[in-house]
Amino acid sequence: MRTGQRDLRLYAPIYVIFIVIYLLSCFLEANFFTWNNNVNLFTRITPLVFASMAQTLVILTGGIDLSIGSIIGLTNVLAASLPYPESGLNVVLWFLVPALAGLALGLINGLIITGGGFSPLIVTLATGAIWKGLSLFIMPVPGGEVSLAVARTATGKLGAVPMPLLIFLAGALACHRLLTRTRFGRSIYALGGNETLAYESGIACGRVKIWVYGTAGLLAALAGMFLSARMFSGDPLAGEPYILNSIAVAVIAGTSLAGGRGGVAGIIGGAYVFLLINNILNLLAISSFYQYVAKGLILIIALAITSSGGEISPAAWMRRLLKPAGAPSGGVDGPG
């Protein structure tokens, strides 16, 4: 399980792509490498980093969470509907209520999935619809307010360091340590790798899974809270883009959808690549329509690399295609 986290080959490609795109942006546009633009990027990347970490935890257990977007939306709306007047108690409430709500929603996901033995895909699809209904019930149209003090703290600076940078670095580090240094983290890898084996070696798989979905809910809530602090208001549909983007970032950051392999170490690079694609297309004055094509192509290339274990071999793919009796996943074949 440690190899899963420490394997540099998993994370190296995404950081190489990140550095290339970053340098390219610097050459293309003089204003890109300014402090202001970078602070702006930190602010824009933070929710995506948290959403992708939430998705990664779930994917590591071999599941998937399609309700992340709705949890982000609901906590975003909650954070913007809390009482506005500035007082110590309200600030505490602002931090506690949405975070606990996210944790609770995630735990409910986990309870339904493990309790019924259902597919995570369809359960989170259903609960996602329910959470979205709840947020539309609380706030049918975007609006609400966020305490200025909170908003300024979350998007401002601590000394000379921008808060968003600190927030996502601390979040990523905490998540990384959770996965590598705790029993809970090791259990996640064990049960994602082989649930039967994990169960037989004494891991309480059900409980671990429930808490994984709970933690994912909490991380999604942090993304939602940060979004509301950034926008000074709430939007029930603010989380929608994060459903598919979080899966895409988790996967290009080296986490296998089969479970048990990957981690959060590549997330920051992955999220940056996603964000910078738009940025670079803007700088090149290419129509934003091409961003979808670019995202799709980058995903496919990154996936082709990771799913073939680091080697790209079109020749082997051709052989597999033309071989009379196909090649199932399961490692029967060895190309060549």
Add this chain to the structure above:
Amino acid sequence: MDRAEGRGLKGMKRVLLKNITLLLFLLNALLFGVGELISPGFLSADHVTAVLRTASFLGIVSIGQTLTILTAGIDLSVGPLVTMGNVFACMFINGVDGNTLWALAAVILIGLLFGAANGLGVSVTKISPLVMTLAIGSLVTGITLIVSQGAPKGLASPSLRFIGVGSLWGRIPVIIIVWAGLSLLFVLLLRSTSFGRKVYHLGANQRAAHLSGIRVNRTLILAYALSGASATLTGALMAGYTQTAFLGIGNEYILWSITAVVIGGTSLSGGRGGYLGTVAGAILLVLIESLLTIVRMPEAGRRIATGLMILIMISVYFRSKNRKP
């Protein structure tokens, strides 16, 4: 089987739990009845055909979704492909009847190609279907936007419009007949061809299918290609309904088609289920949406109800699975 026959209520419950499709069709009939009680006219021929007309578009997309889910995969690119079919059909046809036939063929071909790309990624490079179809979906959205420049042009022709909104023999909408025809073809494809049997086999156990000599890659590529074609065809048929193209038209179909398939009793782990359940599932979804609209449920309530319905259906399905001898 023999134990389940007869025996009053208990026996009936067993039969129903064993036969999800029958249960769903009865549930549909019940909901039509409830609707009639709440709002007289719900059971009128006009309203019933309106519900079925809406369900037919969902049903045709769900042909592909059923097929990919039966192979233990999933197709998230159906939404973008529906939009692409819609936009391209209007662009190719441009209101001229003579263009309709080749435009439909071209749109189906485009769907086959992108679907085959999905299948290639899933089978040959072994990318997970979830993200492979997600990536192709993003690609398709981009191409649709680039080709249409963000402002789709063109118009459906009178003949396509006849398919979309016209009726035969006075009462029966053409689109429902098209759906019934495609359903029949698809059920035959699944039940009576070697391709159908291969789909079930490889969905149940890909390794075993491979070892028993099934050409897994070809079957997967064909399944995804057909899914792409059913999505773009739906988009084109919807052009007959909406007259002009609309860029967001396919968005809801990703989740709706998966929902229809799953509440129709097809297992997401592959190899089990069939299309008749999906047909009932599609009708059920549209019917509930229509009922909730009639009782003036706001969007928030409609979403919550849809979510709860999925959870209830999967737990019912789970019970029936456990009860199989």
